[in-house]
Amino acid sequence: MIKDTPISPSHDKLMLELRRGILVLATLSQLHEAKYGYSLIQELDAQGLEIEQGTLYPLLRRLEEQGLLLSEWNVEGSRPRRYYRLSPAGAKVLQSLSAEWYGLVDIMNELLKPTAMEKQDESS
Amino acid sequence: MNLVDRYIYQVGRRLPKGQRADVEAELSSVFQDTIDDRYQGDPSQDEIVALLKEFGSPEQVAASYRPSAQYLVGPQLYPTFKIVVGAVILALTIGLFVANVIGGLFGPAETNDILEQILKGVGGYFQAILSAFGSVVVVFAILQRFEVDFEDEETEWDPLDLPDVKDYDVVGRGETIAGIAFGVVFLILLNVFSDRIGLVFTFVQEPLLNEIVQDNLIWLNLAILLGIGLNVILLWQGRWHLVTRLAKVVIDLFWLFIIYQFALALADSKEILVEAGLVEPLPTMLSQIGYWILIIVAVAFVVNTIKWIYQALGNPTKTNKLGKA
Numbered sequence: 154m155i156k157d158t159p160i161s162p163s164h165d166k167l168m169l170e171l172r173r174g175i176l177v178l179a180t181l182s183q184l185h186e187a188k189y190g191y192s193l194i195q196e197l198d199a200q201g202l203e204i205e206q207g208t209l210y211p212l213l214r215r216l217e218e219q220g221l222l223l224s225e226w227n228v229e230g231s232r233p234r235r236y237y238r239l240s241p242a243g244a245k246v247l248q249s250l251s252a253e254w255y256g257l258v259d260i261m262n263e264l265l266k267p268t269a270m271e272k273q274d275e276s277s
Numbered sequence: 278m279n280l281v282d283r284y285i286y287q288v289g290r291r292l293p294k295g296q297r298a299d300v301e302a303e304l305s306s307v308f309q310d311t312i313d314d315r316y317q318g319d320p321s322q323d324e325i326v327a328l329l330k331e332f333g334s335p336e337q338v339a340a341s342y343r344p345s346a347q348y349l350v351g352p353q354l355y356p357t358f359k360i361v362v363g364a365v366i367l368a369l370t371i372g373l374f375v376a377n378v379i380g381g382l383f384g385p386a387e388t389n390d391i392l393e394q395i396l397k398g399v400g401g402y403f404q405a406i407l408s409a410f411g412s413v414v415v416v417f418a419i420l421q422r423f424e425v426d427f428e429d430e431e432t433e434w435d436p437l438d439l440p441d442v443k444d445y446d447v448v449g450r451g452e453t454i455a456g457i458a459f460g461v462v463f464l465i466l467l468n469v470f471s472d473r474i475g476l477v478f479t480f481v482q483e484p485l486l487n488e489i490v491q492d493n494l495i496w497l498n499l500a501i502l503l504g505i506g507l508n509v510i511l512l513w514q515g516r517w518h519l520v521t522r523l524a525k526v527v528i529d530l531f532w533l534f535i536i537y538q539f540a541l542a543l544a545d546s547k548e549i550l551v552e553a554g555l556v557e558p559l560p561t562m563l564s565q566i567g568y569w570i571l572i573i574v575a576v577a578f579v580v581n582t583i584k585w586i587y588q589a590l591g592n593p594t595k596t597n598k599l600g601k602a
């Protein structure tokens with residue numbers, strides 16, 4: 154997570170909101186195979202996306218309630234763990250959200266491209 | 278009991294029973310995973326504290342399991358809530374008014390002091406409003422708890438249904454002309470027949486209570502004249518300005534003063550009516566009816582003036598600025 158000194162009082166809140174929007178997509182994207190909470194956190198962390206545990210577990214529950222994830226307890230390991238994976242409906246949602254994401258990234262990249270005038274400002 | 282167990286218990290007790298055991302089991306499992314991974318299963322007290330802090334307070338974590346439960350009345354119910362509160366307050370206002378008037382007419386008068394009666398009435402009114410508001414909140418909080426949604430997705434919103442923007446600054450010509458005409462007619466009638474205005478009975482020669490009119494004749498004349506003057510200015514200027522707005526408020530307050538004078542005199546009028554030969558309960562009823570009618574008029578007056586000031590200060594000013602820009 155990028156942590157800077159706050160640029161404006163609402164900066165942290167805005168950053169949080171921006172990140173919150175992608176959490177569902179990030180989570181769904183990693184659950185083609187069944188995973189338990191902590192392993193999912195580590196996997197996302199390894200790819201550079203840090204999610205707080207107190208945020209992820211409730212999120213998994215809510216996605217399950219919405220029918221996007223399936224879950225079951227697995228008691229085979231050293232301790233019982235709850236495993237989550239995409240439901241068929243979740244897979245469809247993931248597909249549609251991904252398409253939306255790629256579209257948004259293209260648009261945003263275009264929007265954020267510095268204009269000629271801004272480049273001039275920066276160099277001066 | 279160790280800290281982790283205490284933490285999980287605090288989260289669990291904030292969750293619905295159906296969910297509790299399962300979430301607690303899961304939290305316990307992920308805590309063990311984290312502790313094994315980070316501290317090889319043997320954390321110090323400080324490390325546990327740091328880990329729990331990272332998770333967030335039990336309230337916060339429990340709340341994120343059930344986001345909708347964080348509202349007493351959530352955004353989806355709020356529009357309906359507002360309508361119901363408005364309707365209840367309106368119904369109560371009308372109901373209490375009617376009840377008070379009937380009570381004032383047929384019940385024994387507790388006090389002759391108008392101010393005291395008004396204060397009592399207003400106090401009771403606010404008490405009733407508060408408890409009614411509380412009841413509505415309780416009902417909606419229960420609906421929120423069960424996640425009832427009133428939103429009717431069938432009806433589509435049509436922009437063409439939007440009402441016109443009313444420009445409160447524009448003076449209605451018809452209204453103003455009528456105001457002047459009625460003012461003049463009333464002024465003439467008042468002064469020509471000032472000795473004939475009062476309660477008229479076939480068995481009494483003179484109209485009763487005419488002295489109330491006589492005593493206030495100068496004030497009545499002044500108020501009507503000021504009203505006519507204001508209407509003439511408005512007709513000439515075509516728009517409301519700050520000075521004319523203030524003038525209207527002053528004239529309204531002046532009328533309120535006159536109404537108050539009348540109400541005071543009426544409240545004291547029982548004896549005069551008895552002396553004139555009226556038999557009880559007629560004098561009591563008449564003085565009370567007159568008194569309460571004036572109170573209703575006074576309240577209506579105040580409400581109207583407040584509404585008018587509110588309109589003058591609210592949206593129209595913005596519309597006006599936009600219009601001028």
